Amino acid sequence: MSFSRLSHMGALVLLASLSTNPARAADGLPDPTFGTGGAAYITPDDVEARELRPYAALALPDGKILVAGERNKFIPSSPFDPHMRGMLARFDADGTPDASFGNIPGIPGVLVLPDLVPLTGAGMQVIEAMVRLDDGSIVVAGTAQAFGPLRGFLVKLDAEGAMDTTFGTDGIQLVPEVYVHALAVDSQGRFVIAGEKSIDTVAHSYVARFDPNGAPDMTFGTDGGVVIDWDGAGESRGGYLATLGLTDGDGILVGGGYEVYGAGMGSDYAIARLDSTGAFDTAFAGTGWRVFHRPDDSGQIIDAIDRLLPTAGGGAVFVGHYQLDDGQGNTSIETVLGGIGADGSMDANFGSGGDGFQPVAIAPGSFTRYATGFVRQADGNLVASISYVGPESSFLAFRFTPDGTLDTSFGDAGIASVDMAPGGVFSDPSALTLDAQGRAIVAGMAERTAPLYELAVLRLTHDDPQADRIFANGFDGTR
Known part of the structure; x- marks a missing residue:
């Protein structure tokens, strides 16, 4: 996963000119009712934490915002080693850190998980995904690695962050050799994960399912998991899954990249659809999976799906990245949207080129762009957050209509770009969600004052097109 820096040339200022017409709320501007000018922060104390970075976000039914990721602390005796633990943080609906939540004195709103793999020395324990159950409990998932054996993990917490000891072993389910x-979570309360499984030092795309108590679901795949080798060549080619979505009947869509050109030689887009047993759904592309690239992607071998959302009947829309060569020896990683039909073929009605793809021109001058979040508003519009490296620094999001057209009513001609560290060093978005009013909530990290990496949350306005324009202040939509 890449984490980046930087911004769109039409950047929105954070504290000024947010809404000049009180009779109508615009979409995709910093919400002045949240935090300060739309931005809220939790600042590390540089004792228990130097860095707070989220990778997942949820809007709770009471309007509060929950994020999860990692806390890193600086220890002088080992200054170059990671000291990361799983972290959750909660904000009130107005952007104030929720002082009723957490376990770190001096940093209100922050809860740090215990060592999930004690005595192994794992220095990187990072939450990447999170779901909320109907009873308000939370399940988070991620990976423990570095200076210890590789372990994936699932952890179940109650609504206030206490470990649910009825889940797994004392609230923790470890998954050996898995990122x-x-x-x-499916309709039966089972938990589905996607990532990679290390087999003979090669990372293979991997899907697994666990029962509501955290135990491997032995009715799924082989011993609860499915290794996807994609083309079945039997070679030591790596694959990874970055994203998943559920379809009708508890089917599973997964997406990522596969080294179709050979080990270490780049990747193509990879997507698969499994049925509820973990078998490939052969109604999708004839095999249940596809490895593909854009028709005009000649010679470009850094392609992968970053995030996907299922569509009716088992298709998908996705946001991903691809390599672009300017013909002068300079390459960059660019953003693209794609639409796939229920039969696994590209949806020719998606995008403007008739091939199911829609490249997105964002962040001029940058050289990497990766999607960190992808959500669908109630009207079907698609919002993505983008992390990138370039000459500036901001939280970046864009919105497209369901057919793959840039929605110019959002932000600045379809793109919202907000510097979350004005006068500071950088800011970088790494998670995205929607609240009950359809407002995009972008979470990430900001370095306003070195060396502290603050947890930063931005809420953008959302105008309900069906509401009375005179009184609208932006609501509608569900995640």
């Missing part, structure tokens, strides 16, 4: 990047 976990994505998590979903």
Whole structure:
């Protein structure tokens, strides 16, 4: 996963000119009712934490915002080693850190998980995904690694962050030799994860399912998991899954990248659809999976799906990245949207090129762009957050209509770009969700004052097109 820096040339200022027409709320501007000018922060104390970075976000029914990721602390005796633990943080609906939540004195709103793999020395324990159950409990998933054996994990917490000891072993279910990047809960309360499984030092795309108590679901795949080798070549080619979504009947869509050109030689887009047993759904692309690239992607071999959302009947829309060569020896990683039909073929009605793809021109001058979040508003519009490296620094999001057209009513001609560290060093978005009013909530990290990496949350306005324009202040939509 890449984490980046920087911004769109038409950047929105954070504290001024947010809404000049009180009779109508615009979409995709910093929400002045949240935090300060739309932005809220939790600042580390540089004792228990130097860095707070979220990778997952949820809007709770009471309007509060919950994020999850990692806390890193600085220890002088080992200054170059990671000291990361799983972290959750909660904000009140107005952007104030929720002082009723957490376990770190001096940093209100922050809860740090215990060592999930004690005595192994794992220095990187990072939450990447999170779901909320109907009873208000939370399940998070991620990976423990570095200086210890590789372990994926699932952890169940109650609504206030206490470990649910009825889940797994004392609230923790470990998954040996697995990286976990994505998590979903199906109609039976079972937990589905996607990521990679290390087999003979090669990372293979991997999906697994666990019962509501955290135990591996032995009715799924082989011993509860499915290894996807994509083309079945039997070679040592790596694959990874960055995202998943559930379809009708508890089917599973997963997406990522596969080294179709050979080990270490780049990747193509990879997507698969499994049925509820973990078998490939052969109604999708004839095999249940596809590895593909854009028709005009000649010679470009850094392609992968970053995030996907299921569509009716088992298709998908996705946001991903691809390599672009300017013909002068300079390459960059660019953003693209794609639409896939229920039969696994590209949806020719999606995008403007007739091939199911829609490249997105964002962040001029940058050289990497990766999607960190992808959500669908109630009207079907698609919002994505983008992390990128370039000459500036901001939280970046864009919105497209359901057919793949840039929605110019959002932000600045379709793109919202907000510097979350004005006068500071950088800001970088790493999670995205929607609240009950359809407002996009972008979470990430900001370095306003070195060396502290603050947890930063931005809420953008959302105008309900069906509401009375005179009184509208932006509501509508569900996640």
